[in-house]
Amino acid sequence: MSSPILEARGLSRHYPGGVRALEGVDLRLGRGEFVAVIGRSGSGKSTLLNIVGGLDAPSEGSVAVNGTLLDFSNRRALVSFRREMVGFVFQQFNLIPSLTARENVEYPLLFNYRPPAERQEKANALLAMVGLGDRASHYPGQLSGGEQQRVAIARALVADSPLILADEPTGNLDSATSEGIFSLLQRLNRERGVTLLVVTHERELASYADRTIEMRDGRVVA
């Protein structure tokens, strides 16, 4: 395995009231790896994803990105980590309904202070890559679920983040569309070299990944 892009050690996440969503999880992602996390709902998959994506803070443990420890108490550092290092793909697609497909793809670059012309060019190229070049000016409400998720994937790629985190990206899609999304993710991994950490509960889809991690009750079991 190449030098890790992300290395998490002893991650725990305890919620008030004694809920232990994560319990001593170690995770190592090699550069350019495609890793699937499987497990039942409530096994801590999403919590793990949120923590390594800098959206949530662990109760214990550490996350190192490119060898540098992430300071979860430093909001500014977390913001620039999210801006530059990570792209998120969610189960509910989570596009902004008042923005067109292209504007949704551009959206992260608004916070990266990129000029409009560059943003549009980039967004158009990515939409073409995910097969939606002709849907750029459609609003999310005018797109199918699979199309919306492709827009969301394009959005996750737009800032050239080396790490894409996808939380049940096909949870709301039928099986044929799900296959399409996973093969798109695989293609991105192969062609662009992005590192993928994808949570799913469907074992057959996990076969697209290089490696599978199984979680149960907040622990990695396989």
Add this chain to the structure above:
Amino acid sequence: MNSRLIEFFQLAVRQLSRRRFRVILTVAGIAIGVAALVGTVALGEGIRTQAVEAIRTQSDLTLIEALPGVEGNVLQLVTPTRATAAGSLPGVASSAPVVRGTFATKGQTYVQVVGVPADGLDGVLRPTYLRGSGFSPGSDQVVLGAALGEKLQRYEGVRIGDPLVLVRRSYDAQGRPIDEETTVLPVGVMEERGDAYDQVLLMDLDLAVRLGEGDGGYSGILIRAEGPDRVFSVAEGVRGIGLSPRGSFEQIEAVNRMMDMVVIFLGIFAGLSLLVGGLMIASTMITSVYERTREIGIAMAVGASEGDVMEMILAECAVLGVIGGACGDLLGVCFAMVLNILGGPFLASRFGDAFLGLLDTEIALVTWPLLAAGLLLAVGLSLLAGLYPAWKASHLNPVEAIRSGR
């Protein structure tokens, strides 16, 4: 940075256009508040301007008389030193000391006498003559005010060129009256001035002193200011040398004092409606942040900082404020136009001839600074109202925000 702010504004406009009906209601709230404020202030300023203009045209505004003042319970007399000081105040065109006294005619008409140097008469009072001309220095010639001249002619047959006997009454130790008679020669009658000088008899200062007036120093100093805009600073200067300025400028001061109170009082009520508009914005934005919890969470996940979220929410508030303020200004201008078209005839019919001037002038005065103030107030209030919703949005937990069904 600036271009990004512009994009935030563009985004804000789109976000707002999604909730058109609610936005219209909120904007109407702010607009009514601004319109009320603009309308009432315009009315107050219009009436103030009218009143001040009336005083300016109907009276001798640049004439000030400095009278003995009171400073710390001590009477400050008009000494020759003070007369010189008053004459050299900045903005003073000319000045002259005066003495005042009271005489009677043989026909028992009381006559207020003002003694003033002959050059002061021309330099300060600047009289124009209905008949005759001014008095010569050192003579026993006198000039009559318009009203006094007419009264003496009508009841006592006094004419220019005829000697006039003035009686000065004093009392001896036993309280018996002693009358001293003096004969003077009226040489001119002034045109009507519309002030106290219509009622007086003017004579040379030396003559007045010789007749026994002014033994306790001067009664006052007549001052002519260089122009209407210098009057108030000259009056201040007079106060500065311990004397008390009098003149028609005081009416303007009184009008200004009164209108300040009226405008502030009306403005407070109008401001209350603007406050309600601000509360509506706060309520609208809190609802909007609540409804868009997930969107805000997504923005944070894709790299928006707390500051970015605050700026996005505040940009929406600013847009609401600009639209509300502009509509309010427009409404206020319409309100002022209605007042000008309908209000003048109404007031004229209610209060009679004295207000006929209102028919062809503007009683509500809308100025650019007033409109700018209305707009700025609306935007400022909107931003203030948006601070809490924006702060709340920027401190959402992104994980919970994204998970929320909204």
